Amino acid sequence: MGRYNAPMVRRIIVDPSKCVGCRYCELWCSYKHEGVFSVTLSRIIIVKDDRIGLDYPIVCRMCNPAPCVKSCPNDALIQGKDGIIRVIDVKCTGCGLCVRACQYGAIRLSPKLKKPLVCDLCDGDEPICVKKCPTNALRLYPLAEEDLCENGKVFDKAYRCALREYKDLMKRWGIHVR
Amino acid sequence: MSDKLYGYAGKVLRINLSIQEIKKESISKEFIYGYLGGRGFNVRRLYYEVPKGVKPLSPKNKLMFATGPLVGIGLPLGARLNVTAKSPLTGILGDSNVGGHFAAEMKYAGFDQIIIEGRSKKPIYIYIHDEDVEIIDAEGIWGLPISKAYDAIRRELRDWRIQVAIIGPAAENLVLFSSIFFNVYRPAARTGLGAVMASKMIKAIAIRGDGYIEVAKPNEFERFVEEMEEAIYSHEQYWPRRIMGTSRILLAANRLGFLPAKHFTEAVVEYAYKVSGERLAIEYNVKNRACFSCILPCSRFYVIRAGKFAGIYGEGPEYEALAGMTVRIGNDDLDYALKAINLANDLGMDIISLSEVIAWAMELYDRGLLNKEETNGLDLRWGNMETVLELIEMIAYRKGFGDILADGVAKAAKKLGKGLELAFHVKGLEMIQADPRGLKGYGLGFAVASRGADHLRSEPFIELSDDPEIGRKLFGEPEATLRLGVRGKGKLVAYYENWCALIDSLEVCKNIAENMEILPPDKIAETLRIVIGIKMDINDVMKIGERIVNIERAYIVREGIRRTNDTLPKRFLKEPIQKGPSAGHIIELEQMLNEYYKARGWDPETGIPTIEKLKELNLDDIAKDLISHHIKLR
Numbered sequence: 084m085g086r087y088n089a090p091m092v093r094r095i096i097v098d099p100s101k102c103v104g105c106r107y108c109e110l111w112c113s114y115k116h117e118g119v120f121s122v123t124l125s126r127i128i129i130v131k132d133d134r135i136g137l138d139y140p141i142v143c144r145m146c147n148p149a150p151c152v153k154s155c156p157n158d159a160l161i162q163g164k165d166g167i168i169r170v171i172d173v174k175c176t177g178c179g180l181c182v183r184a185c186q187y188g189a190i191r192l193s194p195k196l197k198k199p200l201v202c203d204l205c206d207g208d209e210p211i212c213v214k215k216c217p218t219n220a221l222r223l224y225p226l227a228e229e230d231l232c233e234n235g236k237v238f239d240k241a242y243r244c245a246l247r248e249y250k251d252l253m254k255r256w257g258i259h260v261r
Numbered sequence: 262m263s264d265k266l267y268g269y270a271g272k273v274l275r276i277n278l279s280i281q282e283i284k285k286e287s288i289s290k291e292f293i294y295g296y297l298g299g300r301g302f303n304v305r306r307l308y309y310e311v312p313k314g315v316k317p318l319s320p321k322n323k324l325m326f327a328t329g330p331l332v333g334i335g336l337p338l339g340a341r342l343n344v345t346a347k348s349p350l351t352g353i354l355g356d357s358n359v360g361g362h363f364a365a366e367m368k369y370a371g372f373d374q375i376i377i378e379g380r381s382k383k384p385i386y387i388y389i390h391d392e393d394v395e396i397i398d399a400e401g402i403w404g405l406p407i408s409k410a411y412d413a414i415r416r417e418l419r420d421w422r423i424q425v426a427i428i429g430p431a432a433e434n435l436v437l438f439s440s441i442f443f444n445v446y447r448p449a450a451r452t453g454l455g456a457v458m459a460s461k462m463i464k465a466i467a468i469r470g471d472g473y474i475e476v477a478k479p480n481e482f483e484r485f486v487e488e489m490e491e492a493i494y495s496h497e498q499y500w501p502r503r504i505m506g507t508s509r510i511l512l513a514a515n516r517l518g519f520l521p522a523k524h525f526t527e528a529v530v531e532y533a534y535k536v537s538g539e540r541l542a543i544e545y546n547v548k549n550r551a552c553f554s555c556i557l558p559c560s561r562f563y564v565i566r567a568g569k570f571a572g573i574y575g576e577g578p579e580y581e582a583l584a585g586m587t588v589r590i591g592n593d594d595l596d597y598a599l600k601a602i603n604l605a606n607d608l609g610m611d612i613i614s615l616s617e618v619i620a621w622a623m624e625l626y627d628r629g630l631l632n633k634e635e636t637n638g639l640d641l642r643w644g645n646m647e648t649v650l651e652l653i654e655m656i657a658y659r660k661g662f663g664d665i666l667a668d669g670v671a672k673a674a675k676k677l678g679k680g681l682e683l684a685f686h687v688k689g690l691e692m693i694q695a696d697p698r699g700l701k702g703y704g705l706g707f708a709v710a711s712r713g714a715d716h717l718r719s720e721p722f723i724e725l726s727d728d729p730e731i732g733r734k735l736f737g738e739p740e741a742t743l744r745l746g747v748r749g750k751g752k753l754v755a756y757y758e759n760w761c762a763l764i765d766s767l768e769v770c771k772n773i774a775e776n777m778e779i780l781p782p783d784k785i786a787e788t789l790r791i792v793i794g795i796k797m798d799i800n801d802v803m804k805i806g807e808r809i810v811n812i813e814r815a816y817i818v819r820e821g822i823r824r825t826n827d828t829l830p831k832r833f834l835k836e837p838i839q840k841g842p843s844a845g846h847i848i849e850l851e852q853m854l855n856e857y858y859k860a861r862g863w864d865p866e867t868g869i870p871t872i873e874k875l876k877e878l879n880l881d882d883i884a885k886d887l888i889s890h891h892i893k894l895r
Contacts, residue, residue, distance in 0.1 A: 100548065103548070103549045103550050103551040103558035104550055104551055105551035105552070105553065105554060105555050105556065105558060106362070106553055106554060107335070107337065107554055107555070107556060110333075110334075110335045110554055111335055113473070114335055117473070118475075118479070119473035119474065119475050120333055120334045120335050120473055120474045120475070120476075121369060121471070121472065121473035121474070122365070122369065122422075123369070123470075123471040123472075123473075124473065130421060131362075131421065131422070132415075132421060133411070133444035133445045133446060133576070134408050134411055134412060134444075134445045135574075136547075136548060136550060136562035136574070136576060138550065194471045217337075217494075217551075217556035217557070217558065218549070218558065
C-alpha cells in the first residue's frame with residue numbers, strides 16, 4: 084500500500100461497516116457536478132442488496148498506474164500528480180474502454196452524453212460525499228498521519244498483532260498510521 | 262411561470278393489464294396544487310376511478326402507487342410512497358405508506374404515479390426502465406417467498422440497482438391482510454393491498470430510473486438543506502431513533518402503561534426488557550440501514566447469534582411487529598418473535614393484522630370459547646410460539662383454521678360466530694399495538710381514521726408530552742396534550758390529521774417530519790416555495806391537508822360509513838385498564854367524537870362532511886357526487 088503514501092495524494096476511503104445505504108452521497112455528488120439530483124449521474128456508487136443488508140460504497144481508488152488511463156485510445160483521461168483522474172471532454176469519444184478497464188466498477192458512462200463519470204475529489208473542495216455522509220463511512224485519506232511506534236520496537240506479540248489489525252481499522256477512519 | 266415542473270417527474274404511468282395497454286399521461290398543475298402528490302394524488306383518483314360498489318379483488322379495482330415532490334431531491338427525509346386501492350380487508354379505502362428506495366427510483370424513471378388497471382390472464386411481473394415498460398412472464402417466480410423472488414428478479418434482469426415491489430405466497434392465496442413488499446423487508450403492509458396486486462396476477466414490479474429531478478430555487482436549496490440537516494442532527498431524538506428506530510417504543514409503552522399485552526388484557530408486562538428494542542440494540546443489531554436520502558438511519562440489521570435460531574438475520578423489526586409477535590400474543594421469547602416476524606415477512610403479511618387474528622384466537626382459546634377440534638389440534642395457549650409459527654404458515658397458505666383467520670379478524674369472528682366483541686378492529690382494520698385507554702388522542706384517531714383503526718392518519722404524538730401548556734397554546738385546552746385528557750382531543754386529532762395528510766402527500770418521513778417536528782406546516786410552505794416554486798402560506802397548505810382528509814371521508818361515506826362506524830371495540834369503551842400508570846381508565850369516545858366533528862365541520866349526527874365544508878375546500882364536485890348517490894348533505 085506504500086504507493087498511496089506519496090505526498091499530495093489524497094483519496095476517498097470507505098468504511099463499509101458504517102455505510103447505511105442512504106445514498107445521500109450519490110445524490111449530492113450528482114447535484115454538485117451536474118446541477119440535478121440523480122443517482123445515475125453520481126461518481127460514487129452505493130452497491131446494495133437488501134436481502135443480506137449490503138451497502139457498499141464504490142469510488143475511484145486512484146490506482147497508480149491507473150488501468151483506465153492506460154486503456155484510453157485517445158488520451159482523454161489523464162492522471163495528475165494529485166492522483167485525480169480527469170476527463171478531457173473534447174478528446175473523449177464515449178467508447179467505454181475505461182469502464183471495462185476499471186476492475187472496481189468505479190467508472191460509468193453517463194447515459195445521455197456517454198462521458199465517463201469518475202471521482203475528481205470535487206476538485207479541491209472537501210468532497211461533497213464526505214461532507215454529506217451521515218455516518219462517517221466516507222473519509223478523505225489521509226486526514227492525519229500518525230507515528231505511533233515502529234513495529235521492531237513492539238515488545239509483545241499480542242500488542243503487535245493488535246496494533247497491526249487496529250491500524251487497518253484506523254485506515255478506514257482516515258488515519259494513516261505509520 | 263414556465264411550464265417546467267420542479268420537484269416532480271411530471272408523468273403518470275397507466276398500465277391496463279386486461280388489454281395490455283400502456284399509457285403515459287401528464288400531470289396538470291391544477292392537480293398538483295390541489296393535492297401535492299402521494300396520498301393526495303391517489304385518493305383523488307381513487308374517488309373517481311373506483312366508483313361505489315366495485316369489488317376489491319375484481320379487475321375493476323385499481324392499484325395506485327404515488328410519490329411526492331420532496332422525494333429524490335436531496336432533502337434528508339423524502340423517500341416515501343403511497344399505495345392505494347379499494348381494500349379487500351375492509352371494503353373501504355385501502356392505503357399504505359412505505360419507505361425504502363422504490364419511490365425515488367420511480368421518479369428517476371419519470372413517474373410520480375403508477376396506476377394499474379384490469380387483470381392479467383397469467384402471472385406476470387412488470388419491468389419499468391425509464392420510458393420502457395415491459396410485461397414479463399412470471400410463471401417461474403409465482404409461489405416464491407419474498408426474499409427468493411427478489412433474488413430471482415434481480416438475477417433475471419441482471420441489475421442490482423432495480424427496486425422491486427413484490428408479493429408473497431400469502432397474497433397469492435388472497436390472504437386479506439397480505440402486503441406488498443418493497444425489496445425484502447419493507448412492506449406497504451396495511452389494508453391487504455398484496456391481495457389486490459395478486460388479483461391482478463402481478464408478482465412484482467421492478468423499476469429502474471436513470472433520469473433526474475431539479476428544484477426551483479437551487480441557490481436557496483443548499484442552505485435550506487444544511488439547516489434541516491443541523492436540525493435533525495441536533496434533535497434530542499436523533500440518537501435514540503438511530504440506535505433503536507421505533508423498537509424503542511416497547512419499553513416506553515410499558516413504562517406509561519399502554520401495551521396491548523395478551524390481546525389488550527394487560528397494559529404492562531414484567532418481561533418488557535426481554536423483548537425490547539434496547540435488548541435488540543445490545544444483543545442482536547449489527548448495523549444500521551436507511552431509506553433513500555435519509556440522514557437518520559433508523560432501520561437496523563440484526564443477526565440471531567445463538568440458540569435454536571442462530572444465523573437468522575434480517576432488517577427491523579419496528580415496534581408494531583415487535584410488540585405484535587411478543588406482548589400481544591403473550592410471548593416473552595425474542596428469538597421466537599424474530600423468527601415469526603421473519604417468516605411472516607417472507608410470506609408477505611401485515612404483522613399488525615396477523616398479531617390481532619392470532620391474539621384474538623388465543624383469547625378465545627384461553628376463555629374456553631374455542632377448542633382444539635376447531636383449531637385443527639393447535640394448542641393456542643398464550644405465547645405458544647411453536648404453534649404460532651405453524652399457524653402463520655397455515656394462514657399464508659389458507660390451510661384449515663388458518664383459512665378462517667386469513668380473512669381478518671372481523672370476518673373470522675362472523676364466520677365462527679363467536680368472539681365478535683373481542684375482535685379488535687375498527688371498520689374491519691385490526692388495531693395497532695397501543696391501548697387507546699392509555700393514549701386517548703390516539704384512540705380517537707383510531708376511531709375516525711379513513712382506513713380503519715390506525716395511528717398513522719393522525720399520530721398526535723404531542724399528547725405524550727403531557728404538557729398542558731402546549732395544549733392551551735395550540736388548542737385552547739390544556740387537556741388536549743395530556744395523554745389521559747379528554748377535552749380538546751377533537752381539535753388535536755383534526756389538526757394532526759391534516760398535517761399527516763400533507764406529510765403523506767409530500768411523501769416525507771413521518772418520524773422526522775412530524776414526530777420530530779422538523780417539517781411543521783409553516784416549514785412545509787417554505788419548502789414548497791423552494792422546491793416547487795409556488796407561493797403558499799400556512800393556511801393554504803393546511804387546506805390541502807384538510808381537502809385530502811375530506812375526500813377520504815367522502816370516499817368511505819359513499820361506501821356506507823357513518824358516525825356509527827367511528828367507534829372502538831367495547832373493551833376500550835367499558836372495561837378500565839387493570840394495572841399500571843393508566844389503571845382505571847376507559848376511553849371517553851363519544852365526547853371526543855362530538856368535538857371532533859365540530860372541529861371538522863362535519864354533521865355530528867352522521868359524520869358526513871357538510872356542503873359548506875366541501876365547498877370551502879373547492880370540493881363542489883364531490884358534494885354533487887355524494888348527492889347523486891342519495892346521500893343527504895347538510
